[in-house]
Amino acid sequence: MPDDRIRIALVVQNGMKDHLIDIANAHKKILLANYVISTSGTAKYLRKRTGLSVDETMPSGKDGGDIKIANMVVDGDVDILIFLVDPMKVFSHSVAAEALMRECNVANIPLATNAATAHIILTSLGDKL
DSSP states (O other), rough: SSSSSEEEEEEEOOHHHHHHEEEETTTTHHHHHHHEHHHHHHHHHHHHHHHHOSSSSEOOGGHHHHHHHHHHTTHHHSEEEEEETTTTTTOOTHHHHHHHHHHHHTOOOOOSSSSSHHHHHHHGGGGGO
């Protein structure tokens, strides 16, 4: 686990990845200064479109990545979750996604499920740099 950096998990459902690129570009300095965790597909997309690399990669959501990140939340290894959810689609692993969001609520971890909330959370970290 990282030293004193904030542990930010980025999870994005298909159809919402361009929103993540906008967020990553707007908050590149903050993401570079902290510890970023992501699912494999999101990590590849992020690196390809922004040049940002993640510090820790989990399997894709459909391959258990959402559950692995939920376990990290339970273990206290995630400080913030940005989980951009496509409200217009239901995915085969939606139960795992719901479990991940539930664990954030139980653990009182900041959770952004849309771009506007993600911008607010990441902007608030600017004072901590």
